[in-house]
Amino acid sequence: MDIRYEAFCFADPLFFDEQRETGEPADDFAAELPPAGAGWTTGTRGIWRVLHPRGVELPDQGWKIHVSAGMDNAGRVLAAVHEYCVGHRISYKHLRSRAILLARNSKYAPRDGSGKLITIYPTDNNELARVLEELSEELRGEHGAYILSDLRYGEGPLYTRYGGFTERWVEHNGNRVLAIRKPDGTLVPDRREPTFSLPDWVNIPICLDKSLAARKASDPAEFPYRVTSSLHFSNGGGVYLAEREADGETVVLKEARPHAGLDRALVDAVARLRREHEVLVRLAGIPGVPDVHERFTVWEHHYLAMERMPGTSLGNWLALNYPLTRRDSTEADLHAYRDRALAVLAEVERIVGDLHGRGIVFGDLHALNILVDEDDQVALIDFEMAADVESGERPALGAPGFRAPADRHGFDIDRHAMAALRLWIFLPLSTLLELAPAKLRGAAEFVERRFALPAGYADELVDVLGPRTTPMPPASTHTELAEDRPDWSLVRKQIAEAVLATATPERTDRLFPGDIEQFRVGGACFGVGAAGVLHALDVAGAGRFPEHEQWLLDAVRREPPTRPGFYDGSHGIAYVLENFGHHKAATALLTASRQLVEQTTDHALEGGLAGIGLTQLHFAVSRGDNEFGRQALSTAVRLGEGLETAAPPGKFARAGLLSGWTGPALLFIRLFERTGERAWLAFADQALQRDLEECVLADDASLQVRDGERRTLPYAGIGSAGILMVAEQLVRHEPGATVGESLPGLRESCRGEFVIHPGLLYGRCGLATALSFGADPAPRIREAIDLHLARLAWHAVPFRGGLAFPGNQLLRLSMDVTTGGAGILLALSALLDGKEVLPFLGRTPSPHTSGH
Numbered sequence: 001m002d003i004r005y006e007a008f009c010f011a012d013p014l015f016f017d018e019q020r021e022t023g024e025p026a027d028d029f030a031a032e033l034p035p036a037g038a039g040w041t042t043g044t045r046g047i048w049r050v051l052h053p054r055g056v057e058l059p060d061q062g063w064k065i066h067v068s069a070g071m072d073n074a075g076r077v078l079a080a081v082h083e084y085c086v087g088h089r090i091s092y093k094h095l096r097s098r099a100i101l102l103a104r105n106s107k108y109a110p111r112d113g114s115g116k117l118i119t120i121y122p123t124d125n126n127e128l129a130r131v132l133e134e135l136s137e138e139l140r141g142e143h144g145a146y147i148l149s150d151l152r153y154g155e156g157p158l159y160t161r162y163g164g165f166t167e168r169w170v171e172h173n174g175n176r177v178l179a180i181r182k183p184d185g186t187l188v189p190d191r192r193e194p195t196f197s198l199p200d201w202v203n204i205p206i207c208l209d210k211s212l213a214a215r216k217a218s219d220p221a222e223f224p225y226r227v228t229s230s231l232h233f234s235n236g237g238g239v240y241l242a243e244r245e246a247d248g249e250t251v252v253l254k255e256a257r258p259h260a261g262l263d264r265a266l267v268d269a270v271a272r273l274r275r276e277h278e279v280l281v282r283l284a285g286i287p288g289v290p291d292v293h294e295r296f297t298v299w300e301h302h303y304l305a306m307e308r309m310p311g312t313s314l315g316n317w318l319a320l321n322y323p324l325t326r327r328d329s330t331e332a333d334l335h336a337y338r339d340r341a342l343a344v345l346a347e348v349e350r351i352v353g354d355l356h357g358r359g360i361v362f363g364d365l366h367a368l369n370i371l372v373d374e375d376d377q378v379a380l381i382d383f384e385m386a387a388d389v390e391s392g393e394r395p396a397l398g399a400p401g402f403r404a405p406a407d408r409h410g411f412d413i414d415r416h417a418m419a420a421l422r423l424w425i426f427l428p429l430s431t432l433l434e435l436a437p438a439k440l441r442g443a444a445e446f447v448e449r450r451f452a453l454p455a456g457y458a459d460e461l462v463d464v465l466g467p468r469t470t471p472m473p474p475a476s477t478h479t480e481l482a483e484d485r486p487d488w489s490l491v492r493k494q495i496a497e498a499v500l501a502t503a504t505p506e507r508t509d510r511l512f513p514g515d516i517e518q519f520r521v522g523g524a525c526f527g528v529g530a531a532g533v534l535h536a537l538d539v540a541g542a543g544r545f546p547e548h549e550q551w552l553l554d555a556v557r558r559e560p561p562t563r564p565g566f567y568d569g570s571h572g573i574a575y576v577l578e579n580f581g582h583h584k585a586a587t588a589l590l591t592a593s594r595q596l597v598e599q600t601t602d603h604a605l606e607g608g609l610a611g612i613g614l615t616q617l618h619f620a621v622s623r624g625d626n627e628f629g630r631q632a633l634s635t636a637v638r639l640g641e642g643l644e645t646a647a648p649p650g651k652f653a654r655a656g657l658l659s660g661w662t663g664p665a666l667l668f669i670r671l672f673e674r675t676g677e678r679a680w681l682a683f684a685d686q687a688l689q690r691d692l693e694e695c696v697l698a699d700d701a702s703l704q705v706r707d708g709e710r711r712t713l714p715y716a717g718i719g720s721a722g723i724l725m726v727a728e729q730l731v732r733h734e735p736g737a738t739v740g741e742s743l744p745g746l747r748e749s750c751r752g753e754f755v756i757h758p759g760l761l762y763g764r765c766g767l768a769t770a771l772s773f774g775a776d777p778a779p780r781i782r783e784a785i786d787l788h789l790a791r792l793a794w795h796a797v798p799f800r801g802g803l804a805f806p807g808n809q810l811l812r813l814s815m816d817v818t819t820g821g822a823g824i825l826l827a828l829s830a831l832l833d834g835k836e837v838l839p840f841l842g843r844t845p846s847p848h849t850s851g852h
Contacts, residue, residue, distance in 0.1 A: 001154065003108040003234060003563070004108070004110065004516060004605070004810060005108075005507075005516060005808065005809045006106070006107075006108035006811075007019075007103055007104075007106060007108055007109040007110070007810055008516045008519070008812075009053065009400075009811055009812065010102070010103045010106070011099075011103075011660065012513075012515075014435070014812060015502070015812050015813055015814075016048055016513065016514070016515065016516045016807070016811070016812045016814070017298035017513070018046065018048075018100075018509075018519055019047065019097075019099050019102075019103035019104075019363035020099070020100070020707075021097075022098070026180070027097045027098050027099055027337075028096070028097055029049070029074070029075070029094060029095065029096060029097060029098070029531075030049055030096065032079065033078070033082045033817055034082075036051050036053075036082075036086050036331045037086065037346050037607055039053055039054050039055075039089070040053055040054065040086070040526075041054060041462075041517075044096065045093070045175060045708055046509070046519075047095060047096055047100045047826055048094065048095060048096065048119075049093060049094055049095075050091075050092075050093040050095050050442070051082075051085070051086075051091065051092055051093065052091045053089040053090070053091060054392070055403070056089060056090075056091060056123065056715070057166060058091055058123060058165050058166075059123065059124075060089070060163065060164065060165055060168070060180075060181065060357070060806065061162070061163060061164045061165055061166075061170070061180045061181065061190075061842060062122065062124070062125075062128075062162065062163070062165060062364070062584040063119075063122060063125065063128045063160055063162050063205065064119055064121055064122070064160065064161065064163055064165065065119070065120040065121075065128070065131060065132065065135075065158060065160050066115075066116045066118065066119055066120075066147050066150055066155075066158075066159045066160065066161070067081055067116075067117055067118035067119075067120065067135075067139070067144075067157055067158060068115035068116065068143075068144025068145055068147055068157040068259075069101075069118075069119060069142065069143075069144040069157060070105075070143055070144055070145070070147070071098065071101065071102060071105070071262065071266050071524060072258045073142055073143065073144075073705075074098065074101055074365060075230045075434055076142070076819070077118070077142050077157065078094055078117060078118065078142070079136050080135075080139060081094075081108055081118050081120070081135065081138075081139075081490060082094075082139060082584075084134070084135055086122060086844060088131075088581060090120060090121070090122065090123075090127070090131065091120075091121040092118060092119060092120045092121065092839075093118070093119050094117060094118045094119075094120075095116075095117055096386060099357070100646060101117060102262060102264075102266070104116070105145055105235065105259075105260060105261075105262045106261070106262050106263070106264075106523070106806075107153070107234050107235055107236050107261040107262065107263060107397060108233065108234055108235065109235045110235070111148055111194040111234075111235050111462035112148065112149050112150065112192045112194050112234065112815055113312050114145050114147065114194075114235050114260050115144050115145030115146060115159075115259070115260065116146045116147060117144070120135075120166055123762055123786050125207070128205060128207065128482065129162070129205065129207035129449075130204075130696075132153045132154075132158055133207070133211065135158060135221075136153060136156050136158055138470075138542070139156050139157055139691070140156060142156060143157060143258075143259060143780065144157040144161075144259055145257060145258070145259040145260035145281050146257060146258070146259075146300065147159040147222075148194035148195060148196075149192055149193060149194060149195065149196060149214060150196055151196050151208060151211050151212060151400075152211060152214070152215065152750060153208070153211050154211070156317055156739065159210075160208065161196065161434075162180075162182045162193070162199060163178075163180060163190045164178055164179065164190045164200050165567075167562070167564070167795050168180070168181070168187060169187075169562040169596075169798060170187040170188065170189060170599070170695055171327070171599055171600055171601060172189045172795075173209070177189045177190070178190040178192070179548040180199065182199075182201060183201055185686065187196070191211065194224065194233075195217065209795035210843060213438045216364070222499075222634050223245075223298055224244065224245055224296070224432045225242035225243065225244055225245060225253055225305065226243045226245060227240045227241070227242045227253065227698070228240075228241050228242060228243060228244060228250075229241045229494070230672030231252070234261060234269075235252070235257075235260055235261045235269075235462050236256055236257060236260050236261020236268070236269030236272070237251065237255035237256045237257045237260070237261065237269050237273075237301065238254075238255045238293060239253070239254050239255070239307065240252070240253045240254075240255070241253075242305075243543075243547045244293075244305070247629035249520070250308050250335045251293060251305045251306060251307065251308055252301055252305070252306050252307070252308050252309075252381075253304070253305055254273060254303065254304045254306070255278070255301055255302070255303055255348075255792075256268075256270045256272065256273035256299060256302040256304075256800050257269055257300075257301060257302075258270050258300070258302075258305075258335075263397045264396045264397070265396035266657060267396060269302075270386070271304050271383035272301075273304050273384065274295070275383075275384060275386070275389065276304060276382075276383045276384040276386070277292060277295045277304050279360060279383045279386040279387075280292035280306065280383055282360065283354075283355065283360060283383075286351065286354045286355070286358075287351070287381055287657050288309075288347070288350075288351040288354075288377075288378055288379045288499065288776055289351065289354075289355075289379070289380060289383075290306045290307040290308075290309050290379070290381060291306065291307040292304065292306045292307075293304075293305040293306055293307070299776050305483075308708045309371050309379035309381060310371070310373040310377075311371035311372045311374075311377070311378075311379060312371065312372060312373075313367060313368045313369075313371060313372075314367040314370040314371070314372055315367040315368050316710060317344075318367065318425060318428060318453075319374040319607065319710070319711065320710065321337060321338045321755065322337070322428070322467075322551065322699070323751065324450075324704060324753040324754035325700075325752040325753075325755075326698075326700045326702075326752060327700050327702060327751040327752060327753050328700070331452075332367055333699050334450065334451050334452070335451070337451070338384060338426075338451045338453065341378060341425045341426065341652075343374060343376060343387045344376055344425070344769050345418075345421065345422055345425065346623050347376070347377065347378035348370055348378055348418070349418060351378065351379075351380050352365065352380075352414050352418060353575075355380075355386075355414075356389070356411050356414070359388055359389050359390065360386050360387070360388065360389065360412060361387050361388075361389050361411060361413055361414055362380065362385070362386050362414050362417075363384070363385035363386050363387060363395035363398075363413055363414070363656075364382060364383075364384070364385035364386070364395055364397070364398060364399065364416060364417075365380075365402060365414055365417035365421065366399035366401070366402040366417065366420075366421070367398070367399075367402075367421070367424065369381055369382045369399075369847075370421075375504075382743075383811055384756075385397060385398070389410045389411060389539075392409065392410070392745050394406075394409065394413065400430075400431045400434055400809075400810075400811055401417075401424065401430030401431035401432075401433060401434060401810075402417045402420045402421065402422060402424075402430060403417070405467070406415065407467075407468055409710070412765060415464060416465065418464075419460070419461050419464035419465050420433075420465060421459050422457075422461060422708060423443060423447060423453055423465070424446060425738070426447035426450070426451050426453070427443055427446060427447050428444060428754075429752075429756070429794065429810065431806075431807055431809065431810040431811060432794075432795065432810045433459060433465070433475075435756070435797055435806055435810070435811075435812070435813065436812075437467070438560035440461070440462055440465055441458070441462055441466075443520060443794075444457070444458035444459075444461040444462050444465075445458045454747065460845055461533070467541075468788065471710060473609050475710040477825060478792060478800060479494075479803060480494065481790075481793035481803070482793045486789075488828065488832050491828070492540055492541070492542075492825060492828055492829075493542070493800070494802040495540075495541060495802060495804075495825050495828075496537055496542035496802070496804040496825065497800070497802030497803075498534075498799045498801075498802030498803055498804040498815070498821060499512065499533060499537065499802075499803055499804075499821045499822060499825075500537075500542075500802075501799065501800040501801070501802060502813075502815050503548060504611060507523075507546065508555070508558065508559075509522075510523025510530070511523060511524075511527065511529070511530035511533070511548060511551050511552070511555075512529070512530055512533045512815040512816065512822075513812075513813070513814065513815055514529065514533075514807065514815055514816030514819065514820055515528045515807050515808055515814055515816055515818060515819045515820070516530040516808075517568075517818075518816070520561065521563060521568040521569070522555075522557040522561060522562075522783065523555070523741065524556055524559075524561070524569050524573055525563075525572055525573060525685075526566060526573065526575070526817065526839075527562070527567030527572070527606065527816065527817055527818045528569050528816040528817070528818050528819070530551065530555070531572055531573045531575075531576040531577075531823040532567075532572070532576075532816060532817035532818075532822055532823075533815055533816060533817065534548055534549060534552065534576060534580075535575075535576045535579070535817075535822075535839070536817055536823070536825045536826045537822070537825070538579075538580075539720040539825070539826060539829050539835055539836070540824075540825040540826070540828070540829045541829075545578065547851070549577075549582070552573070552576070552577070553582060556570075556573055556585070556589060560589075560592055560672070561573060561589070561593070562596075563596070564593040564596040564597045564607075564612060565600075565606055565607030565608060565611050565612065566605060566606070566607075566611025566612065566614065566816070566839070567605070567606040567607060568606060568607045568611075568659065569593070569596075569607060569613055570584070570589045570590065570592065571589075571590070571593070571611055571615040571761075572611065572615070572778075572839075573613050574586040574589040574590050575615050575618060575728045575839060576614065577589070578618075578619065578622060579622075586619075589678075589760045590615075590619070595610055597635075601611065601642070603639055603642050603643075603661065603664050604654075604658060604659045604660065604663050604664075605648075605657060605658055605659075605662070605663025605664075605666065606658040606663070606717075608663075609635050609638055609639050609664070610639065610663030610664045610665065610666065610667050612632075612634075612635055613632050613635035613636050613639065613664075613667045614666065614667050614670060614839070614840045615735075615745045616631040616635060617629070617630035617632040617667070617670055617671065617838070618628075618839070619675065620632055621674070624743060629674075632667075633671070633763060635667075636664075636668065636671055636680070636683075639664045639668075639683075639687075640668075640683050641669065643661065643664065643683065643687055643690065646690055648693075649693050649694045649706075650707060651720070652707055652708055653694055653705045653706060653713055653718050653725065654718065655690075655691035655692075655693075655694035655695065655705045655718065655719070656691065656705060656713070656715065656716065656717055656718040656719045656720070656721075656722035657717055657718075657721075657722025657723075657725065657726070657761070658716075658718060658721060658722065658761065659717070660690075660691040660694070660718070660722070660723070661687040661688065661691045662687070662688060662691050662722050662723050662725075662726045663689045664683075664684075665683075665684040665685075665688045665691075665726050666684075666726050666729075666840060666841060667685035667810065668681070668683040668684035668687065668689075668725065669681065669684045669729055669730055669733065670840060672684070672733060673733075677699045678734075680736045680755065681730065681733055682739070684737075685730060685734065685737045685738050685739055687728055688726065688730065688737075688739045689738055691723050692723065692739065692742055694706055695720060695742070695745075695746075696712060697745060697785035698712065698749075700748065701744075701745060702714070702720075702745055702748040702749035702751075702752075703720055703742055703746050703748070704720045704749045705719045705720055705723075705743025707720065714749040714750060714752070714767060714769070715762045715763065715766055715767070716760065716761050716762070716766030716770060717761035717762050717764075717766070717770070717818065719749075720745075720746050720749040720750070721749070721750050721766045721767050721770035722761075722766070722770070723742075723746055723839060724743070724746040724747060724750065724770045724771075724773065725744065725770050725773050725837075726841075727739045727740075727742065727743060728743065728773040728774055728775070729773070731743065732775060732840040743774075746770075747774070747781060749773060749782075750766075750767035750768075750784065751771070751780075751804050752767075753785040753787060753791070755788070755791070756810070757795075757806075757807075757808065757810070758792055758794075758796075758805045758806070758817070758824060759793035759807065759818065759819045759820060759823050759824060760817065760818070760823030760824060760826060760827050760837070761817070761818045761819070761823060762808065763819075764788050764791060764792065764795075764819070765788070765792075765823060765824050765828075766827070767788060768785050768788035768789060768827065768831060769783075769827045769830050769831060771784055771785050771788075772785060772830065772831055785831065789831070790804075797813060803821075804821055804822055805821050805824055807819035807820045817838075826838060830842070
């Protein structure tokens with residue numbers, strides 16, 4: 001699970017969103033502050049409220065001051081800083097509400113932003129020194145989470161780092177990141193990591209000498225353990241493997257940071273660590289529960305040392321063994337898995353029962369807190385949510401899909417999670433049930449039938465997991481997709497209706513809700529923003545929507561894209577605007593991004609040269625403009641040169657349509673179709689071979705992209721399905737291409753019955769569409785496509801008279817191309833009508849015309 005998503009679930013129960021004001025005066029920080037006065041400008045920038053004195057010129061970069069605070073003293077700290085900055089005419093910004101502060105200090109919030117309530121912008125080092133000295137006196141005794149990216153000043157809540165004051169961007173490792181400028185004018189990344197660092201050309205101001213010395217002195221010289229690896233990080237601290245210096249024994253070290261990693265009850269990581277220690281002492285001797293060694297403090301961080309339990313998480317165990325992700329699983333395979341799974345569940349129930357026998361509610365039972373070893377022996381880990389049953393406490397944190405509803409208390413909290421586990425181990429869609437609880441009965445009956453589980457298995461799950469107050473609503477469980485022969489025109493109409501029902505033209509940051517990436521790259525872009533959604537609606541025949549097109553035009557004028565890519569920046573937006581007839585706006589976008597294109601070295605389709613080159617080629621054709629054609633050729637040449645010097649495959653996957661060399665291969669194929677020069681096909685073959693180097697052959701003869709040591713990916717965005725789509729197109733032009741040998745394995749990777757997400761680029765629809773790209777799909781391929789379409793009913797959620805689908809992690813609904821409803825519309829249009837599934841990518845090659 002990607003822990004970034006949890007922080008975007010606070011604001012809305014249906015959609016990912018940034019935390020915003022609740023509307024209550026007690027939540028709004030600005031309501032508590034006196035007006036700055038006529039000499040000030042005040043505005044908002046995302047989650048921040050910005051105050052700037054008129055006439056004061058700030059540098060583009062320099063030493064900034066961050067002020068940390070907790071939930072209990074934030075108002076007091078902000079009032080003091082506001083009075084000081086207004087009185088001294090110093091520019092600053094602060095978080096807009098307490099709800100935002102909680103979200104940024106929560107356990108799963110990004111660590112680099114933890115603790116920051118206020119940012120102050122001194123105009124020079126002299127003002128920096130004065131502000132630090134004077135404010136440290138004003139805030140003496142105040143507390144807050146340690147800001148990991150900064151250097152701490154004194155003992156209070158003031159921190160400082162060198163960085164950008166104004167937004168500038170540079171490409172780094174294929175991503176657009178905030179930048180600062182070196183003395184020679186070169187833009188380099190403004191490093192915002194959870195550790196203090198200093199650009200090599202910047203000197204520490206004299207006022208920070210003592211702070212730097214104190215930081216060095218705080219590094220523990222006599223730490224009693226030697227850390228050998230990290231297992232997990234959260235905003236509350238890390239979890240590490242370590243060797244005890246005294247005897248070399250391997251232990252697990254859990255770290256907790258004061259005032260950080262808050263849960264919804266405002267309990268911090270240190271309090272939870274103390275609770276975990278007390279519980280483990282009480283549970284000593286239970287098989288499957290780690291022994292606790294000691295709890296200790298080094299500097300300001302707290303640690304718990306405990307026994308290392310063998311095995312991998314139950315989530316990894318399922319990924320390795322689950323038969324429905326494999327092609328052609330037999331009934332014997334399903335029954336063998338069923339028997340193993342039931343034995344593992346029995347072990348978990350045995351340990352939970354032992355906990356209950358000692359009066360302890362575990363409180364956080366889910367697949368990542370259960371370890372399974374090679375002999376299927378089980379252990380429980382992570383007891384920070386555990387509590388004495390007599391306390392009546394309910395866990396303030398919990399895993400989606402496993403956490404108990406508010407009407408469960410005591411041991412029933414664990415019983416609910418155990419039932420969720422009994423469903424999840426046979427159909428890992430438990431998270432979806434929080435969005436659509438009416439799907440419970442259908443999911444339970446499916447697992448009982450598909451795995452030949454004991455009669456009554458489904459009823460027992462529904463009895464525990466279903467609501468206790470009102471019966472499960474039967475009407476909303478049925479959708480058109482559940483029919484044996486769905487009316488696909490109606491299905492597409494319903495998906496479009498759901499997409500349109502979510503439009504928020506009154507917002508300036510996004511038009512349609514989608515993946516959390518829209519808050520990083522902007523809500524106008526093609527992949528996760530408005531441009532892609534409007535394109536999909538048009539392609540699917542749902543129509544054009546001038547008011548939403550105007551929102552897109554206004555958005556790019558208001559905040560021009562800072563990335564040039566197709567899926568994440570200006571070229572994808574320009575493509576859509578051009579197709580909609582907004583030619584001047586499209587031209588302006590491409591013109592404004594020329595410098596960004598020149599700086600781009602990323603090869604990929606998502607944000608790099610492949611998407612840029614394909615857009616240039618599209619404009620050359622649509623406008624009959626040879627200048628765009630020359631630009632496309634130049635871009636392709638750059639890609640060809642980069643292919644010759646491409647880095648070898650790394651540990652984690654990039655291969656596939658969006659991030660790998662498959663995107664450049666698509667450009668090379670389209671250039672061949674345009675020019676007739678067969679050298680481009682050789683480049684395409686070479687590029688696809690580069691991505692195939694990241695693939696591994698599984699024991700079911702499927703060829704998938706390797707991601708780390710255990711995981712493989714079949715998806716279109718990153719994975720084998722994207723490679724398959726483009727490889728099929730290459731082989732039509734060049735039957736003897738080397739990649740042709742890999743086509744059977746790539747096709748097999750797309751045939752699994754279970755796919756956790758429904759979407760186009762990271763889910764089921766991408767696999768189905770990739771299978772359709774073959775010139776004459778075999779009967780088993782057609783059957784696999786039909787099964788993928790039928791299984792869309794698993795994820796379809798009735799929404800305002802239409803059909804919506806969950807996005808990444810299944811935590812919230814999404815309407816975008818990459819993860820949500822718009823991408824599913826495009827897939828259905830490709831599968832049922834033969835249209836391009838994505839720009840530049842369709843089953844039927846463009847007609848060849850010689851010359852350029």
